[in-house]
Amino acid sequence: MTERLSVLLREEADGLEVPSPSTAAILERGHGLRRRRRWTQAATGALVAAVVVAGGATGAHRLQADDDIVDPARAAEAFASQGAFAVGRDLYLGDEVVHWEESIKAIYYTSAGVVVRSGTSSDTNDGRSHYELVTPTGARSPVDVAMGDRIPGFEPDSSRFAYATQDSGRLEVVVHDVVSNRELARVVVLDHPVETGWEAPPVSIDGDVVWVRTGRGWTEVDWRTGATRAVPGTEDTYELQNGHYAVQRGSVWEVRAMSDQSLVGEVRTPEGWYAFFSPDGRLMRSFPDDVPDAEAVPSAFVHDVAAGSRFEHAHAGYDLGWTPDGNLLVLDGETVRVCEPLSDACTVRAFDDTGTVRLGGAPYES
């Protein structure tokens, strides 16, 4: 019989020095696996839900992959690392999928979640826009603003955003809080409107300061005190984020501080490429202005502004967005890849829906 073999095996096992478990590592892997499984299920569930909506259900349809109660901490973590994108009328937000009643036009990051801009068309220039805050757990609340054709300023570490308006015949900057859905400030910058190609000029916000394009350069506005000043040397830029602006000098983009115009970094791109900031301003992504072969999928570079380093994302194309944490979102067929900005490490998120794709942190206002 084999009793002796069993005894020897048990003696062998009992004599082992067993290391302590790394509970944190196991939980981290478990959370990651769980997220991936929920994603797969959620993408499938979105199609089912679309049928429910067509059958006459009304109101918000918040979809979850299973019946679990959403843990806010995990949802926030998933949102920060995976970001958000939309396909047609479905918003993919961290681990959650939220069905929308309108086409999604753009997604802006805030510290409380995303603000979704939607309307009858996914084109930002087509029709009225509505705005709603969606938290990482999928909860929705209205953001009562009427911004129209203009470029608002958001920052991923704040619940406030800013936009400009000229509806009163003056150029005003408005600061709005998405959590309280309250207008915090309205500052008159000029007693006349300016011509910029939009209904009102673009703005950028960083804490207590808002910058607005006024004619040939940018004007800094302290929205708490109402103080304003023209920022010198900013005539040649529209790229502004987190208190930094980038000016293109040939194949070099100089990144400078709005506060004192000091140089904070340089981004080197191939000749004729354009660059956008990440939502937190630490990174830029660059891409060719023009591709001779229309079928070709160009590469993109991601640049670390402070370090001056860059990484080439081969054939990443033009459809690129960001997560709030600064990972790159790459649209690749029927998947969205979430890639570390300065390496080729990516995770893939598949979606089953059809419709226009909008990536978080990407500019869609023209």
Place this chain on the structure above:
Amino acid sequence: MPAPSDEAFAELVHAAWPGLYRTAYLLLGEHQLAEDLVQTALAKTYASWGKVREPAAAAGYARVVLANTAASWFRRRSWRNELPSSALPELPTSAEPSDRPAVLAALATLPPRQRAVVVLRYYDDLSVRDVAHALGISEGTVKSQTSAALLKLRAQLGDAVVPQETGARHD
């Protein structure tokens, strides 16, 4: 079942870890791989918590996941390159060295699936059906693999450890 809290799952990890680790080490014969296998099994258990019928069954579920994961590792083409079966096993830290490596050395000469069958049947005391389920193979394969494994072990460890009349136990 709803997902456990991190604290509750950490308790399960601490309770189940030693037993799972010992099984993993006997299956693989290498500390780092054993640790990785147990971590993977527990992480999968966490991610698939809905399949666990009740908290008390979680450790048993994790053991099945562990065996199943090991079997999937064995199916990888590169597995033999990663862990040559002809190599002597890494010597465990033992309170009483004596002749213990002999059993591990004999186990190490078995092909991975035969080794798994022996460990699950004669260490974890699983039935033929449970071993088949855990490794994703038929009960007939479990029996034939057991028979072949015991033949090899007998040649190395002697009749005293693996007698001639040994048949398929736990049927």
